[in-house]
Amino acid sequence: MPRKTMIEAIRDAMDVSMGRDERVVVFGEDVGYFGGVFRCTAGLQQKYGKTRCFDAPISELGIVGAAIGMAAYGLRPCVEVQFADYVYPAYDQIVSEAARLRYRSNGEFTCPIVIRMPTGGGIFGGQTHSQSPEALFTHVSGLKVVVPSNPADAKGLLIASIEDPDPVIFLEPKRLYNGPFDGHHEKPVTPWSKHALGEVADGHYAEPLGKAAIRRAGSQLTVLAYGTMVYVAEAAAEETGIDAEIIDLRTLLPLDLDAIVASVQKTGRCTVVHEATLTSGFGAELAALVQRHCFYHLEAPVMRVTGWDTPYPHAQEWDYFPGPARVGRAFVETMEA
Incomplete structure (x- = not known):
């Protein structure tokens, strides 16, 4: 192709x-x-x-x-x-x-x-x-x-x-x-x-809305991410050596709850990564859904890694973003909880 x-x-x-x-x-x-x-x-x-x-x-x-x-x-x-x-x-x-x-x-x-x-x-x-x-x-x-x-x-x-x-x-x-x-x-x-x-295939094809994709299979930790953060999460998993399963949500509405639940019930742990600010970010909804549907399978609290709760100056852009070091620390903390 x-x-x-x-x-x-x-x-x-x-x-x-x-x-x-x-x-x-x-x-x-x-x-x-x-x-x-x-x-x-x-x-x-x-x-x-x-x-x-x-x-x-x-x-x-x-x-x-x-x-x-x-x-x-x-x-x-x-x-x-x-x-x-x-x-x-x-x-x-x-x-x-x-x-x-x-x-x-x-x-x-x-x-x-x-x-x-x-x-x-x-x-x-x-x-x-x-x-x-x-x-x-x-x-x-x-x-x-x-x-x-x-x-x-x-x-x-x-x-x-x-x-x-x-x-x-x-x-x-x-x-x-x-x-x-x-x-x-x-x-x-x-x-x-x-x-x-x-x-990318030529011609017409459509990806169904509401279907997530598993970008990296794993058994120790489920990572919910979308957009750029999929690659940051992959890098963090490789650098920490944690066997993380990375779910690329692809669509936030409609949300593929079945894929999320199946993964978290398998791994028992979950970290959510997004670039937007923490407070009232979409990660809060994801954490609530995981807690509601996977409570008896969780071995640790759901962790969120996000941008800062503040506007940021141009020069601090790369500190604001969740990078592999910060995401990796969250992975380790989730595994040790």
């Missing part, structure tokens, strides 16, 4: 979807002629024209609000918010309109939109370009939330999201755009390393 970066896989997913269904439209800030700030939409306007892929004003509220109206009319918009940090002006539209349209109309209308957002750190963007707001969306009934960790999943999950009848928040980890992050390094390494490309 051809090898592609996550950027190329995401672009391929939109290309395939636009080619198969003329209702699919792509728009956002700079996504048309320029091809997006990260180049995820490069060439789509040239191929499909300015009515299928076009630029929007600098108004996230307007972008998402227009997409909701298009979806109610029968189109399938796939819109880009340039950074996840910019989504807050559109949050009311997402929560009050997109998430509720099916229920408010008793099924008369649906809202098949995808809102793509680069999320997390990796570009020294600090608190204004590096936030991980997934918990703000997992709290909202009616939304689906997806976080891919590799190019093949990015393509398949994005195609599935575009074809889904309900609104999907599609969060793209920036550190993985040019290839799986080398989790052994606290500091960034060149993106065009041997890890830079992943095998």
Whole structure:
């Protein structure tokens, strides 16, 4: 199979979807002629024209609000918010309109939109370009939330999201755009390393939403992670020598609870790793679910490793992120508890 970066896989997913269904439209800030700030939409306007892929004003509220109206009319918009940090002006539209349209109309209308957002750190963007707001969306009934960790999943999950009848928040980890992050390094390494490309099948395929993937089988400890943290967790397991089973959640809503429960009941221990802040992060929900469904199998408390509970300066980005050293210490503590 051809090898592609996550950027190329995401672009391929939109290309395939636009080619198969003329209702699919792509728009956002700079996504048309320029091809997006990260180049995820490069060439789509040239191929499909300015009515299928076009630029929007600098108004996230307007972008998402227009997409909701298009979806109610029968189109399938796939819109880009340039950074996840910019989504807050559109949050009311997402929560009050997109998430509720099916229920408010008793099924008369649906809202098949995808809102793509680069999320997390990796570009020294600090608190204004590096936030991980997934918990703000997992709290909202009616939304689906997806976080891919590799190019093949990015393509398949994005195609599935575009074809889904309900609104999907599609969060793209920036550190993985040019290839799986080398989790052994606290500091960034060149993106065009041997890890830079992943095998991605040509043509149409969809990865089902709500299905986790076991990235590393193990028997001593279950690790729940998503996005960039999958690679950090793998590195921590290798460096500590702990036989950890790493579950890549892939979608946070719907959540593959069966995969989580089966793994924790096998290992008896669980550590949750995510880049977002600790308090009220999605890891709290995961820990509560594990405690509820696996209480009599647990040999130790559920551990969480996360970002700080504070905005962080640009220069401290790589201290803020959970790295393999900090995650490894949590693994050891969980095993010793």
